[in-house]
Amino acid sequence: MSTAIELRGVEKSFGNTSVIRNVNLAVAQGERHALIGPNGAGKSTLFNLISGYMLPTTGSILLRDEVVSGLAPYQINRRGLSRSFQVTNVFANMSVWENLRCAVLWATGHRYAFWKNVDRLPEVRERTARILEDINLTARRDVPAGLLTYAEQRALEIGITIAGGADVILLDEPTAGMSHAETERAVALIRRLTEGRTLLIVEHDMSVVFGLADKISVLVYGQIIASGVPEEIRGNPKVREAYLGEEAA
Numbered sequence: 245m246s247t248a249i250e251l252r253g254v255e256k257s258f259g260n261t262s263v264i265r266n267v268n269l270a271v272a273q274g275e276r277h278a279l280i281g282p283n284g285a286g287k288s289t290l291f292n293l294i295s296g297y298m299l300p301t302t303g304s305i306l307l308r309d310e311v312v313s314g315l316a317p318y319q320i321n322r323r324g325l326s327r328s329f330q331v332t333n334v335f336a337n338m339s340v341w342e343n344l345r346c347a348v349l350w351a352t353g354h355r356y357a358f359w360k361n362v363d364r365l366p367e368v369r370e371r372t373a374r375i376l377e378d379i380n381l382t383a384r385r386d387v388p389a390g391l392l393t394y395a396e397q398r399a400l401e402i403g404i405t406i407a408g409g410a411d412v413i414l415l416d417e418p419t420a421g422m423s424h425a426e427t428e429r430a431v432a433l434i435r436r437l438t439e440g441r442t443l444l445i446v447e448h449d450m451s452v453v454f455g456l457a458d459k460i461s462v463l464v465y466g467q468i469i470a471s472g473v474p475e476e477i478r479g480n481p482k483v484r485e486a487y488l489g490e491e492a493a
């Protein structure tokens with residue numbers, strides 16, 4: 245199976261502090277891979293490295309067998325990788341439709357089309373409508389994003405993340421702050437929207453991780469201490485000791 249994301253000997257230090265230490269990781273194409281680990285383990289840093297927001301101190305990062313470390317985030321995005329952020333990242337004063345259309349315009353190369361009547365571009369209109377439907381927000385299309393419920397905002401954010409048609413998706417804690425019912429709906433949405441794509445997800449909620457992931461990697465103090473299918477991770481004594489604690493018992 246070909247590899248969608250690969251990290252080879254990746255290290256990241258801030259001054260004298262080593263935050264990511266010799267990380268080797270391979271995410272196969274079409275796999276849903278969860279990255280778990282205690283607070284401060286380096287998960288967000290790893291996302292920043294993969295998506296080009298930070299440069300590794302050493303090592304290399306490959307997207308579909310091509311080195312991308314050193315490229316700018318937008319260049320990595322153009323090569324088919326899209327990420328969401330831990331903090332909600334939507335334009336609060338723009339409607340749901342406008343937020344999504346903005347992402348679609350960017351993805352379809354109409355970046356500087358704000359002077360055109362962009363709703364006349366059928367390709368843009370249809371794609372925006374399809375994503376709106378996919379994230380179940382059609383009934384909310386004209387509502388300013390800032391007035392959506394928190395769970396709806398996170399769904400919109402996932403819509404924005406996939407709007408460009410990237411086939412490698414990075415989601416950073418997409419269900420953080422959601423109720424149990426909202427989380428269940430979000431997991432179903434993520435599962436549906438990432439069908440046939442590669443997903444790397446940082447998540448603290450173990451029900452989400454074990455419900456969604458084909459594979460799990462465990463990051464502790466900047467090192468991957470285990471990587472494998474959910475049953476392997478659940479039964480791994482090092483992981484139980486370092487992280488899962490009673491949740492795995």
Ligand SMILES: Nc1ncnc2c1ncn2[C@@H]1O[C@H](COP(=O)(O)OP(=O)(O)OP(=O)(O)O)[C@@H](O)[C@H]1O
Nearest residue numbers: 258261263281282283284285286287288289290330
């Ligand atoms: N720009 C930076 N400069 C210095 N230290 C940083 C920087 N970014 C992150 N760190 C440090 O790196 C470590 C890893 O942080 P990171 O946010 O990647 O962890 P995390 O696993 O995502 O944590 P959480 O689960 O709390 O989001 C922390 O000790 C943090 O203080």
